[in-house]
Amino acid sequence: MIGQDILMVLTILMFLSATGYFVYRMLPIFRVMQQARSTNRLDNWPKRLSFMLGQVFGHRRLLRIRLSGILHFFIFSGFVILLIDIVSAIGQVFDPHLVLDAPLAFVVDLWALLVLVGIALAVYQRAVLKPERYHGSDERDGYIILAMIAVIMIGIYLHESFYPFAAPYLFHVHAALNPWGFVSYAMGHLWIQMGLAHNAAVAETGYILGYLLDIGMVFAFMAYLPTSKHLHIFLAVPSIFLHKTRPYGELVPPMQKEDESMAIRTFRDMNWKDILDLFTCTECGRCQAVCPAHAAGQPLSPKMVILELRDALRKELGGGEPVPLAGGAVSAEELWSCTTCGACQEACPVFIEHVPKIAGLRAALLEDGEVDKNSQKVLVGWDRQGNSFGQPQRKRPAWTKVLDVPIKDARKEPVDWLWFVGDFASYDPRLQELSRLVAQILERAGIDFGILYEGESNAGNEALRMGEFGLFETLAQKNLKWLEKAEYNQIFTTDPHSFNALRNEYRKFGFEKPIRHYTQAFLDLIEQGRLSPSPLGIRVTYHDPCYLGRWNRVFDAPRQLLEKMGVELVEMPRHGANSFCCGAGGGRIWMEEVGIKERPADNRIREALTLDAVNYFVVACPKDMSMFSAAVQSTGSEDRIKVVDVAELLAQAVGLSVPESAVAMK
Amino acid sequence: MRIAVLMKSVPDLVEDIALDEDSGQVLFDEMTYVPSEWDDQALEEALLIKEESGAEVTAVTVDTGDSDNILFTALAKGADHAVKLVGDYDPSLTNRRRAQIFADYLRDQAFDLVLSGVQAIDDIDGQVPGLVAGIMGWPHASVVTEVHSKDKGVVLRQEYAGGLVAEIEASTPLVIGIQAARKPPRYASIAKVRQVAKTQQIEEVEAESPDVPTLAVRRFYKPVASGHAEMIDGDVEEVASRIIEILQERNLLRR
Amino acid sequence: MGPILMVMENGEAGFTDSSKELVAKARELADTLGTSSVAVGFGPDAESHLRHLPVDRGIAVSNPELSQYNPLAYEKALSKILEDNQPFLTLIPNTTMGMDLGAGVAARRSLPLVAYCSELTVEGRDVVATSQVFAGKLMAEIALPESGAVITVVPGAWSIDTGSGDPEVSVTSVEISQAMNILQTIEPEKGDVDITKADILISVGRGIESPDNLPMAEELAEAIGGVVSCSRPVVDAGWLPKARQVGKSGQTVKPKLYMAFGISGAPEHQQGMRDADLIIAVNTDENASIMDIAHYGTTVDMLELMPALTERLRGE
Numbered sequence A: 001m002i003g004q005d006i007l008m009v010l011t012i013l014m015f016l017s018a019t020g021y022f023v024y025r026m027l028p029i030f031r032v033m034q035q036a037r038s039t040n041r042l043d044n045w046p047k048r049l050s051f052m053l054g055q056v057f058g059h060r061r062l063l064r065i066r067l068s069g070i071l072h073f074f075i076f077s078g079f080v081i082l083l084i085d086i087v088s089a090i091g092q093v094f095d096p097h098l099v100l101d102a103p104l105a106f107v108v109d110l111w112a113l114l115v116l117v118g119i120a121l122a123v124y125q126r127a128v129l130k131p132e133r134y135h136g137s138d139e140r141d142g143y144i145i146l147a148m149i150a151v152i153m154i155g156i157y158l159h160e161s162f163y164p165f166a167a168p169y170l171f172h173v174h175a176a177l178n179p180w181g182f183v184s185y186a187m188g189h190l191w192i193q194m195g196l197a198h199n200a201a202v203a204e205t206g207y208i209l210g211y212l213l214d215i216g217m218v219f220a221f222m223a224y225l226p227t228s229k230h231l232h233i234f235l236a237v238p239s240i241f242l243h244k245t246r247p248y249g250e251l252v253p254p255m256q257k258e259d260e261s262m263a264i265r266t267f268r269d270m271n272w273k274d275i276l277d278l279f280t281c282t283e284c285g286r287c288q289a290v291c292p293a294h295a296a297g298q299p300l301s302p303k304m305v306i307l308e309l310r311d312a313l314r315k316e317l318g319g320g321e322p323v324p325l326a327g328g329a330v331s332a333e334e335l336w337s338c339t340t341c342g343a344c345q346e347a348c349p350v351f352i353e354h355v356p357k358i359a360g361l362r363a364a365l366l367e368d369g370e371v372d373k374n375s376q377k378v379l380v381g382w383d384r385q386g387n388s389f390g391q392p393q394r395k396r397p398a399w400t401k402v403l404d405v406p407i408k409d410a411r412k413e414p415v416d417w418l419w420f421v422g423d424f425a426s427y428d429p430r431l432q433e434l435s436r437l438v439a440q441i442l443e444r445a446g447i448d449f450g451i452l453y454e455g456e457s458n459a460g461n462e463a464l465r466m467g468e469f470g471l472f473e474t475l476a477q478k479n480l481k482w483l484e485k486a487e488y489n490q491i492f493t494t495d496p497h498s499f500n501a502l503r504n505e506y507r508k509f510g511f512e513k514p515i516r517h518y519t520q521a522f523l524d525l526i527e528q529g530r531l532s533p534s535p536l537g538i539r540v541t542y543h544d545p546c547y548l549g550r551w552n553r554v555f556d557a558p559r560q561l562l563e564k565m566g567v568e569l570v571e572m573p574r575h576g577a578n579s580f581c582c583g584a585g586g587g588r589i590w591m592e593e594v595g596i597k598e599r600p601a602d603n604r605i606r607e608a609l610t611l612d613a614v615n616y617f618v619v620a621c622p623k624d625m626s627m628f629s630a631a632v633q634s635t636g637s638e639d640r641i642k643v644v645d646v647a648e649l650l651a652q653a654v655g656l657s658v659p660e661s662a663v664a665m666k
Numbered sequence B: 001m002r003i004a005v006l007m008k009s010v011p012d013l014v015e016d017i018a019l020d021e022d023s024g025q026v027l028f029d030e031m032t033y034v035p036s037e038w039d040d041q042a043l044e045e046a047l048l049i050k051e052e053s054g055a056e057v058t059a060v061t062v063d064t065g066d067s068d069n070i071l072f073t074a075l076a077k078g079a080d081h082a083v084k085l086v087g088d089y090d091p092s093l094t095n096r097r098r099a100q101i102f103a104d105y106l107r108d109q110a111f112d113l114v115l116s117g118v119q120a121i122d123d124i125d126g127q128v129p130g131l132v133a134g135i136m137g138w139p140h141a142s143v144v145t146e147v148h149s150k151d152k153g154v155v156l157r158q159e160y161a162g163g164l165v166a167e168i169e170a171s172t173p174l175v176i177g178i179q180a181a182r183k184p185p186r187y188a189s190i191a192k193v194r195q196v197a198k199t200q201q202i203e204e205v206e207a208e209s210p211d212v213p214t215l216a217v218r219r220f221y222k223p224v225a226s227g228h229a230e231m232i233d234g235d236v237e238e239v240a241s242r243i244i245e246i247l248q249e250r251n252l253l254r255r
Numbered sequence C: 001m002g003p004i005l006m007v008m009e010n011g012e013a014g015f016t017d018s019s020k021e022l023v024a025k026a027r028e029l030a031d032t033l034g035t036s037s038v039a040v041g042f043g044p045d046a047e048s049h050l051r052h053l054p055v056d057r058g059i060a061v062s063n064p065e066l067s068q069y070n071p072l073a074y075e076k077a078l079s080k081i082l083e084d085n086q087p088f089l090t091l092i093p094n095t096t097m098g099m100d101l102g103a104g105v106a107a108r109r110s111l112p113l114v115a116y117c118s119e120l121t122v123e124g125r126d127v128v129a130t131s132q133v134f135a136g137k138l139m140a141e142i143a144l145p146e147s148g149a150v151i152t153v154v155p156g157a158w159s160i161d162t163g164s165g166d167p168e169v170s171v172t173s174v175e176i177s178q179a180m181n182i183l184q185t186i187e188p189e190k191g192d193v194d195i196t197k198a199d200i201l202i203s204v205g206r207g208i209e210s211p212d213n214l215p216m217a218e219e220l221a222e223a224i225g226g227v228v229s230c231s232r233p234v235v236d237a238g239w240l241p242k243a244r245q246v247g248k249s250g251q252t253v254k255p256k257l258y259m260a261f262g263i264s265g266a267p268e269h270q271q272g273m274r275d276a277d278l279i280i281a282v283n284t285d286e287n288a289s290i291m292d293i294a295h296y297g298t299t300v301d302m303l304e305l306m307p308a309l310t311e312r313l314r315g316e
Helices: A002-035 A045-058 A066-094 A102-129 A139-170 A182-194 A200-227 A229-241 A272-280 A286-290 A302-317 A332-337 A343-347 A354-367 A373-385 A393-400 A423-427 A429-444 A461-465 A469-485 A496-509 A518-527 A556-564 A585-590 A600-609 A622-634 A646-653 B037-053 B067-077 B095-107 B128-136 B190-199 B236-249 C017-033 C046-051 C071-085 C096-108 C211-224 C232-236 C267-273 C302-315
Strands: A417-420 A449-451 A490-493 A515-517 A538-542 A567-569 A616-619 A642-645 B002-007 B009-011 B033-035 B056-062 B081-086 B113-117 B140-150 B153-159 B165-171 B174-178 B203-206 B216-221 C004-007 C037-042 C057-061 C089-093 C113-123 C126-133 C138-143 C149-153 C168-172 C180-186 C200-204 C227-230 C257-261 C278-282 C296-298
Touching: A002 A066, A002 A139, A002 A200, A002 A272, A002 A302, A045 A229, A066 A102, A066 A139, A066 A200, A102 A139, A102 A182, A139 A182, A139 A200, A139 A229, A200 A229, A229 A272, A272 A302, A272 A354, A286 A302, A286 A343, A302 A332, A302 A354, A332 A354, A343 A354, A354 A461, A354 B190, A373 A469, A373 A585, A393 A423, A393 A429, A417 A429, A423 A429, A423 A622, A429 A622, A429 A646, A461 A469, A461 A496, A461 A585, A469 A496, A469 B190, A490 A496, A490 A518, A496 A515, A515 A518, A518 A556, A518 A646, A538 A556, A556 A567, A556 A646, A585 A622, A600 A622, A616 A622, A616 A646, A622 A642, A642 A646, B002 B037, B002 B067, B002 B128, B033 B037, B033 B067, B037 B056, B037 B067, B037 B113, B037 B140, B037 B174, B056 B067, B056 B095, B067 B081, B067 B190, B081 B095, B095 B128, B113 B128, B128 B140, B128 B174, B128 C096, B140 B165, B140 C071, B140 C096, B153 B174, B236 C278, B236 C296, B236 C302, C004 C017, C004 C071, C004 C096, C017 C037, C017 C089, C017 C113, C017 C149, C037 C046, C037 C071, C046 C057, C046 C168, C057 C071, C071 C096, C071 C180, C089 C096, C096 C113, C096 C149, C200 C211, C211 C227, C211 C302, C227 C232, C257 C302
Parallel strands: A417 A449, A417 A490, A490 A515, A538 A567, A538 A616, A616 A642, B002 B056, B002 B113, B056 B081, B081 B203, B113 B174, B140 B174, C004 C037, C004 C089, C037 C057, C057 C168, C089 C149, C113 C149, C200 C227, C200 C257, C257 C278, C278 C296
Antiparallel strands: B009 B033, B140 B153, B153 B165, B165 C180, B216 C138, C113 C126, C126 C138
């Protein structure tokens, strides 16, 4: 009787102290969340719920790295099963008659085994495979956690296997080994053979030891969690439920107060989900593994940004003097290295949003006047001339001059399609030829289209991503002046960056006109029979632009378009949502390349070169044309691969003469 | 140390200069204006002095209709005060008159140091700091690239042809024409400028229009393309080939 | 009418070229207008230098300290000379000294200032000055008032008079204020190359966009057997050392070939390179000032042209 009482008291004490400590450690975090900015993450909850279930039980993202996903599934499912064991083990102490039914006992034993296998694989992964993505993570924490879980599993087997022998003494009930609990059954028989089973002291000790290793360790685990990456056990599921749904490509939500800035200076300037993100991070490094800046050898790792912020917050909560977040906790070099390609967010199994935090921290740097001097010129150019080239506004439509048929001025007459051209396609002499080709394709298809001439300014996508919200707003207002006045049915653009801004960022000004990327629009035209391409019969690979693919989920249209042109598409290993950034986004195209070991665009071209008999690298973004043409040169692969724009291919397929000076022909 | 930075805007040279070729007049009202880049350099140097050894920086403009943005930007970058000298002035205001207006204001203020851009592109006598100093009878130095506060005065660097530099010790009060600051001018984000515009005040000071020596400009004209280059047309490859030909003709190639 | 006065700047050996360029023009004006030409020099050697100049009269301010330029001392001395001599025109080279003295003296003497003057002519009763404004994009034609003016003259505007004369030179000295002292003179870092000695210069300006593109220029320079020079913005951005800068505050060069890539050609830059034998300018703006003094020009993208040239030079 005394043994049971001690166990009961001990269990209650352990429970109280562990939960008490857990709450004590968690409360400050929740207080910070309360003080942070608001964000609505509870809209459309049924959809969120089903999405969450798919991610949690389907392990969709985790399984992208096979071994890692499988071993996580073993351990994760073990935790679900563990709940059964906790209930039964604790229940037994309080009511000895509680015994697991046969199938449940089988499940518990089987899963404990799977968890142990998972742990073995995890150790193998950490110690032998040593993926680079773990660089910078707390490896010790990882091993401690794995050891704790292993101990719990051993504890389960131990107390189960000694229970029938200890029960008569401890609980004054009789119990037998349950063959369904096959591992503990086998162990029980081992104890009998070893003569340990019928020694009261040994049986009691074995049971209590097993119980403490199991339940005691569970409580110890709970107390350990708040200072460990394994807090994700509690936070990952809610974090996935609370994932961002408002247009994914929208970086900054509408400001809630008039003077609100996007700059993140303190933790109060983040929203509460941002704070949650910091403690949800599992340090798995999947973001780091896909980050183009990290791959280029730059000082950025999205994982470290999160961890550095988390550590800074922990220090603050521990009474430490707050450090500046931008340029302090996270260095300016890290922040300016980001291309805002979004690969990190796409890879994160717990749906952490890295890019808005980086942009917010950049905004703080910018407010202090700290910005790369090259990009400062670009910001000034946008402000004064509305373009990144520092060219006069009046020269924006200069590329149209040599066209046979003049393009309509959408400011003066109604058009069906309003073409938003963008800076690069308007001003870059190398790309103007391409713009003229697009105009000819539209004419061929009989589209009634127009442009805004000098009335168009840069859309502001990059200004916003450089942290210059005010400039973005100024540019947006300039464009909206005409976008709202002009008469048209839909917007058309070749530029994914403009596409993203007009589609996702201008919503905060109440602008919601339909917009099509040229790959979508051209596909429509072919399907409507307005363009009839003849097969080109070439083998190509296609590069998904970040702002078309990842941020706007347009993956199929370009591929279908290629198919309609009789083009055989060979995918690069990294394609679709896992596409690898060209390195230009987020203002990077204008910044100094300091400490870059391999440019992302060069890395990408080398990836394309591994494909068998692929001679064309198809792009669907003016910046890509610029970046990859340079990369083909710098990797010296002019003889092996040509960068072509999808519009050039279409022009050829519909029999337009593609000028010598067009990029493809070089 | 109290520093005044004299600032102005000039026509944006990225755009064409609005010139009525018949009358030979520059159409000042038809151009877009940007802050004079040398003045930006002067402000930056003033802010660097402030950061290095403490100073109170006041940005001063003559209101020709577009001063507010310049002044709020200066405040956003870290200037302590902004002063706008108001009167019936428009963008065609000559620098000589501007200098006189500045000087009339500065005379009554206890500034130790007056910085401004070494020159401005928009006038026949764009060297505002020298004019201001001459009017006030203060010592001055132009084409300066570095100023440090030292003891009761400053140590500055003046640049000469050939990259020669003199380090000069000068006592205050002093007027300095800045050619370039030690560091490229900092950025003022639009949000910051807007925020400053809401929270900080520009001090307005009435300034009378003084009489100054004037020049009668007969006409402005575009430089005659007497020596305009012979343009080589074509795409990059054609141009490159033609250039090589020219160099060969003139025996400028090694082989 | 008062005399035509010119201010001579001290160089390494005697007066600088840009001040000697003033002499013939001053004499021509003086002859036409029926007045005299007066040259002002500073420092203990000024007297002997002035004695050989083909001018009517010389004034030497002989304080030993003034062999080196001192903004305050020069300005005070010159103001006094202007007060005593009441010249019609005061010509000063548009150098650092000219920028200091021109504005300062004009304001002190209540005279108008004409900066960046590139020509002075007599038309009937008027003396007409031509001045570069808007960074050389426009010229202004000014009829000078009878009360006179202070004029700073763009170096290279006129040619040097090689003749000599025997003017009477009056020697004077001034009290030197301690409000401004030269602590030291710093020679420019010589750097690895001397761009003034190079036959071929590949010169880059703002159009280079980023330091990442500099290797392109270096490669071209290597292929053509020249060296890379630049305009002021490139030095200000810290991308190339000061020793590579061509222009008013940099080096004056006279190579056989000067290729200007992405340089708009502000007057300050032109001062340093206009005498090159052959100038080829690459600039997206066909109307950039550099095109006015270049022999050949093109508007193609310099970042594409440079490698294309390099390739051809290496291939040959």
